[in-house]
Amino acid sequence: MKQFLSLEKTFLLFGLIFLFAGCGYKPNAHFAKEVVGDKISTSVIISEEDPENTVVIKDAVDSAVIEVFKASLVEKELSDTHLILKIGKPKYTPIVFDEKGYVIGYRMKITLNIIKESDKKVKNYQSVGYHDFSIERNAVISDQQRYEAINFASQRAIKAFIAQVSAEGARAKK
Numbered sequence: 001m002k003q004f005l006s007l008e009k010t011f012l013l014f015g016l017i018f019l020f021a022g023c024g025y026k027p028n029a030h031f032a033k034e035v036v037g038d039k040i041s042t043s044v045i046i047s048e049e050d051p052e053n054t055v056v057i058k059d060a061v062d063s064a065v066i067e068v069f070k071a072s073l074v075e076k077e078l079s080d081t082h083l084i085l086k087i088g089k090p091k092y093t094p095i096v097f098d099e100k101g102y103v104i105g106y107r108m109k110i111t112l113n114i115i116k117e118s119d120k121k122v123k124n125y126q127s128v129g130y131h132d133f134s135i136e137r138n139a140v141i142s143d144q145q146r147y148e149a150i151n152f153a154s155q156r157a158i159k160a161f162i163a164q165v166s167a168e169g170a171r172a173k174k
Contacts, residue, residue, distance in 0.1 A: 034169045035081075035165050035166075035168050035169040036069055036071065036080065036081040036083075036116070036118065036165060037071065037079075037080025037081050037118065038071050038072060038080060039071060039072050039074045039078055039079045039080045039081075040065045040069065040071045040072070040073060040074070040079055040080065040081050040082070040083065041073065041074055041075060041076040041078070041079035041081075041082045041083070042058065042061050042062060042065065042073070042082070042083045042084075042085065043076070043082070043083070043084050043085070044057050044058045044061070044084075044085045044086070044087070045084065045085065045086040045087075047086070047087050047089075049089050050087065050089065050090065050150075053087065053090070053147070053150045053154075054087060056147065056150055056151050056154055057085055057087050057112070057150075057154050058085075060151065060154045060155050060158055061083065061085055061158055064155075064158045064159070064162060065083075068159075068162050069162075080118055080119075081116060081117065081118040082116075082117040082118070083114055083115070083116055083117075084114070084115040084117070085112055085113070085114050085115075086112070086113045086114075087110065087111075087112060087154070088110065088111035088112070088113065090108055090109070090110055090146075090149075090150055090153070091108070091109045092106045092107070092108055092141065093106060093107045093108075093109070094106055095107045095132065096134070098137050100137075102137045102138050103135070104134055104135060104136070104137055105132060105133065105134045105135070106132070106133060106135065106141065106149075107130055107131070107132050108130065108131045108132075108133065108149040108150065108153050109128060109129070109130055109153065110128070110129045110130075110131075110150060110153040110154055110157050111126065111127070111128050111157070112126070112127045112128075112129070112154070112157045112158070112161065113125075113126055114126070114127060114161055116165075125161055125164055125165075127157040127158070127160040127161040127164065128157055128160060129152075129153040129154055129155065129156030129157030129158070129159075129160060130153055130156060131148075131149045131150075131152040131153040131156065133145055133148070133149050
C-alpha cells in the first residue's frame, strides 16, 4: 500500500511539472528582467524631510534588484537601466483605537517616485507601500517603530514597482 501511495505522489509531481512547463508559465521576475536588463544601477534622491530613511530605501531597492530581478548592481555608466528613486513624506494614519479612544495602531504609507532610464528612454512610475503596526496606549511612535515601518512599507512599494515592470514586460511579449 505504501508503495502505491509513493507511486501516486510521483505521478502527481510529474503531472504538475508537465502542467507548468506545458502552459508556458514564467515568473514575474522573468518579464521584469526583460524590461530592465541584466545590469542595473540605482540612486536615491535624499529627502530633505527624512534623510535618515533614504538609506533604508536604497538598501531595499538594491536587495530587490539582486533577489527579484536576478540582475547585477553596476555603476551607472555600465548599466542597461538606471533607477532613480525619491521617497515621499511618510504618512501615519491612526487605524486602531482602544476602548478609551487612545490610538493603539497606525498605518504607515510610503510613496516612491521611480524614474527608469534605459536605452535613452525615460519612464516614470509611482509606487505605494503600506505597513500597519501597533503602539502602546497613550504613547508616541518610537524611532525604532518608525524605522521598521518605513522599511516594511518601502519593501512593499518596491514589490509594487516590480509588479508594474513585470506587467509591462508581459504586455510587450504579446
